[in-house]
Amino acid sequence: MNLILKGNICYNATPQTLRILEGGYLICEAGISKGAFAEIPEQYANLPVMDYGERLIIPGLCDIHVHAPQYAFRGLGMDLELLDWLNTYTFPEESKYSDLEYADKAYQFFVDDLKEGATTRAVVFGTIHNPATLLLMEKLEASGLITMVGKVNMDRNSPDILIEDSAVKSLADTEAWIRESMTRFKRTMPILTPRFTPTCSDALMDGLGRLQIKYKLPVQSHLSENHGEIAWVKELCPDAKCYGAAYDRHGLFGGAGVPTIMAHCVWSADMEEDLIEKNGVFVGHCPQSNMNLSSGIAPIRRFMNRGIRVGLGSDVAGGSQTSIFRAMSDAIQVSKLYWRLVEQKDAALTVPEAFYLGTRGGGSFFGKVGSFDSGYEFDALVMDDTDILSSKTLSVENRLERMIYLAGKDNVHAKYVKGKQVK
């Protein structure tokens, strides 16, 4: 699809700065951005122009950590820390996805929400169940969003209602799911998803490492979210020098050819931070979830200073909202508390930085995604803020900032993913 969008264009020039073009033109050719211009370049003069007037046009938002089956209980059960929360609320709910009829209804709500909102890309946890996970992928494929979805692996330390029979069975199911999803979907890619070290035996982790090599798949999991979790991993893996090393020794922790997201990293030890940096692991920063589950605040300023890759995750249902705008304002807010209460060397995140994290920061897990620079995949949101009334005259930058604090899904006027309009 070749087209031009006209409007008030706003995206990151750098992680610290915005590029703003009022009444500018965004060129899309075959799903790829050719850049943002004040005037239409001559070679594109014949392309159709969608004129969005005074609306904002920004890159699509990327949610790099979200649990589809937990959408059903978003905003509920926030009274426990991680491990108790998993056993009390999460595992019983996820067990229901053995029932395809339940999964059909529940996943439709989740996908409809994602489609209507500002998210264009997402990296998603399913459950251990192949049929439900494939159904989720089918729905996401139909939505027009581009996503990575994981069938979850759990073969130990899990309740009877939500555990795989053995490492062998889990791996066989995983390979069958990989093969089927690779042939069936174009926009919906499989991602290896060991739930977290406590629920995955060494045999399972080893096998996932082999599948990673065989199918060259990306990996997602959880890391150093909570003190109780970290202590448990230490017990389970006494030889691993840190929690991250317990993934790394199975080839599931970044490095060449193993694109990896680790959600949270709230309490990563120095050596783990070094490993994250060295292996190019993406940190999935989920600030609201880290509040809701009393986990803490991840040191994102420090991560950014040392060049660790960071994106934002809604982490529904640890987080209550699918909105990555909300994740941006949450990220700014908790970074201020971190500065105030924990470490004054680490300055709070700025609006451009939070916007970067929610667009190109997380988007780069998908490749050239999250910017309008030439060569980037064309994911764009047209934002209408006319219902956010104010007596003030606002700049485009003001309006972007306000979006981060106030936008709801009704403010998403139109949405393009890789050049295709999906809303």
Next chain:
Amino acid sequence: MNLILKGNICYNATPQTLRILEGGYLICEAGISKGAFAEIPEQYANLPVMDYGERLIIPGLCDIHVHAPQYAFRGLGMDLELLDWLNTYTFPEESKYSDLEYADKAYQFFVDDLKEGATTRAVVFGTIHNPATLLLMEKLEASGLITMVGKVNMDRNSPDILIEDSAVKSLADTEAWIRESMTRFKRTMPILTPRFTPTCSDALMDGLGRLQIKYKLPVQSHLSENHGEIAWVKELCPDAKCYGAAYDRHGLFGGAGVPTIMAHCVWSADMEEDLIEKNGVFVGHCPQSNMNLSSGIAPIRRFMNRGIRVGLGSDVAGGSQTSIFRAMSDAIQVSKLYWRLVEQKDAALTVPEAFYLGTRGGGSFFGKVGSFDSGYEFDALVMDDTDILSSKTLSVENRLERMIYLAGKDNVHAKYVKGKQVK
């Protein structure tokens, strides 16, 4: 107005517990609640019944700290701490309210938002300008909400564009405004509003103390929000034993006949906490604002443990949303970070506790407000959550919890204030 509302009734039995009546009846006689019942008591059998079916019916929410003139820049200018934020964003904006035409437009947006949302009672800052403040009160009166509104006092340490000529002039204006508003409005009461110690001379504070006695007015101001502010007050008032004492010595800090709200109290010293408790001062807890302005986290669990009165404030535009549901979830979230990062003796707030703070906690500043117990003024919200889709079957308590995390103003189906339907 006498009537009965039918629906799923939910309100606090105690600060820690909820009372829930599915398909229950709420009786309202002459604006006063006669209680919530499973069946209609015989003496009320002839009252008309509004049947709200499966919807939730909860007490109206009380915002005990909000700045009406700052609504225009909500979600903007979050990059500074308090004192710089005031000088850079707030004072220039508030100076515009010398222009009644500007005030008319800006205040209408604010009042419309409050009316459509879940707030039934609010304690509001205006600006130093009498005409604009009276206009704001007129609009609030017309909205049907019950509010207290303050013409702000500032006679020192303020920019030329937003300062009163002298203590004498400030006091004369204040008295004129008190007299006029006392005669003009029924639902909109004046409240004395020295902005904060740095902008109010001793002569002004003394005069306000005299006006307090003369007119028996309540008082609102700011207290111990930010380190820079506290250090400044120490410089300005070297004799005051704590910041709170700088109000107290002028008779503006609680005690018999001086109902007082002090917003923030993030960094109140022990002796100040003692004075707050002893004088029955209400703490206006504004968790989001305290994040946005990098102030910190107020120790609300400790306050509640020692019986200090606490209500919630949106503190727009230090806070970005007028929603007191949002203030409830923010309060829970920051209390978890406080527990995790500051003091493990202070357990996080629970859902019933946050709901209490946003209803009866703040409501009691208005008298018997914020409950459906017999004798309380009848403020009720009818909440419709049918657009918050879930595959789960939810209890009334679940649905209330979800509201706190997810409700927007569209979920407010109907709203009653002292028995009068206003939405």
